[in-house]
Amino acid sequence: MIYKILHNLIKPSFILSVYPKLIGAGSVLGLSLLIYGLYLAFWNSPADYQQGETVRIMYIHVPASWWALSTYAVMTVLSFIGILRRIDLCHYLTKALAPTGLCFTFISLTTGSIWGKPTWGTWWEWDARLTSMLILLFIYIGYISFINAFDQKLKGLRMGALLILVGAFNLPIIKWSVNWWNTLHQPAGIIQFNRSSSVHPSMLKPLIIMALAFVCYGFVLTLINFKYELQKLKANSLGDKLTAG
């Protein structure tokens, strides 16, 4: 049953008709959420009692960090299924997701650095959270270069999937580094298990809106990439059929 749905998802007629509509709708939604989110972040939310106006960088830094990690988590699951069940589609989707994750990680690191200078007093320190996020950036860059280094595309993608799986251990390190070791970066405040969020509701709202805007952006970017991969596949197989003669 799942195969039937997946098969329909990648039929050329579906791609040509539905994907552009999804991309269009996602872009409109994402742009509106982004405008609303930025308005809330810079005009309609309060300054922090400690940090003052500098806290507003949080509305870009935190959602970007969330999605940098989530994208990698999705890529890990896809890679696992793709290797286990030999579903090559998973590997193509992983490849489509990679640039999105790379963008978010880069945004997270740069906005974090800009935020760190006025609050902590430094652009960069080698503490566990920052270093492991930098490693995530290197893994993303490494993955993209790695899969393009092979002559046979599919072999490169399958090897890349193994790379993603091994690199997946970085994710718990990033998440819990602030709890396991003494770090400069503060512990998690927004999502808590046994107490309410340490972020005031008036500041939580722009955060959620920006997070939704970013997920739309990631969705659109991934879909564009994935559409390109699928169309290239069809073109290649068509070319093979024509030249096989």
Add this chain to the structure above:
Amino acid sequence: MSKKNRRLVYLLILLLMSGTGITFILYGLKNHIVYFVTPSDPITPKTFVRLGGMVKKGSLVRSTDGAHFSFIVTDGKADLKVSYTGLVPDLFREEQGVVAEGKLNNTVFQATRILAKHDENYMPREVTKALEEKGYKVPQVSSSSTIASTQTK
């Protein structure tokens, strides 16, 4: 064993081996991964180290020219006196997290760099006023009014 099950076994072995390897590496490097030591930890004198903790309430003394700071870093169990000359970040104040880089000279920690550490609480300014009216103490940011605040003890 079916092909799928064999692939599953290979995958699990790969993950298990990488996981174990990474855990061992991190455990072995534990002392280097911690970004700072606390006043309770043993500190080798005259060696560069990062000291982290909280600035003890009532311990901050700032010179009249504003450049020299003397305060106590505490982690709730042990205290350590810190001396520093130079600039501090805006968020540096009493009852706030701090990371001091420097060396331990006898009983005083000579800091060469001060970083402020802030907690995960985000609150609008209006809310802090409301909390203080109810009697909760909220640490205030000490802005530029500290130049002349030389405390006598």
